[in-house]
Amino acid sequence: MSLCAEDLGFAWPGQPPLFAGLSLRLDDGARLAVLGGNGSGKSTLGRCLAGFLPVTGRLMWAGHPWAALPPAERAQAVQYLGQRPHLQLSGRGFTLREEIAFGPENLGLPVAEIRARVGEAMDLLGLSHLAERDCHHLSGGETQRAALAGALAMRPRLLILDEPMTDLDRESRDALAAHLRDLPMTVIFLDIGWHGWMEGLVARHLLLDGGRFIGPMDTGALLAGPLPERILRPEP
Incomplete structure (x- = not known):
């Protein structure tokens, strides 16, 4: 088990919780998409999972708290790529x-x-x-x-990508998706909705809406059920 979150929560100082109650386990090499509308907190969640922000609950990497890892060791364990590269x-x-x-x-x-x-x-x-x-x-x-x-x-060993395909044309998106499919590390995608490039690449999806989590679920369950209004509908 590489990443383990138990009853994870986060709040900005003086603000109500942005989200709470997330329990999640990811094995080495897993692929997860966290889907949420603009302002849902998915980027903040990504930074929390990378160990960059203080959280409530427990967040473990390879059986150890993120905070226990020296900076150089953490940099080799996780890389986070934000929306503005x-x-x-x-x-x-x-x-x-x-x-x-x-x-x-x-x-x-x-x-x-x-x-x-x-x-x-x-x-x-x-x-x-x-x-x-x-x-x-x-x-x-x-x-x-x-x-x-x-x-x-x-x-x-863990790569967290926040809307990684935003500035890419379709050919570049397909090429990058193919590259990401072959990588040996665990990858978490943060995006506003399901996209065609996720097909065959991402096996599990977690929805973040109004501070609550829905899932994780597989692609079939995601596409079969209704999505929260703020999450982008699947491409035709």
């Missing part, structure tokens, strides 16, 4: 290759290992031809893939 670029490297190397360099890895990880991440996401491109001159879709490549270069 350009804000997650370090700014340290002018070229895409340097940007992707930033995380592994901070782990103090040998140079050969860093180069191998960077090359692997760029190849995986079709970015090798942009290796020497200035990161400030990337398109929206290229920036999305660059931020994801930086996360994959850390080789995390």
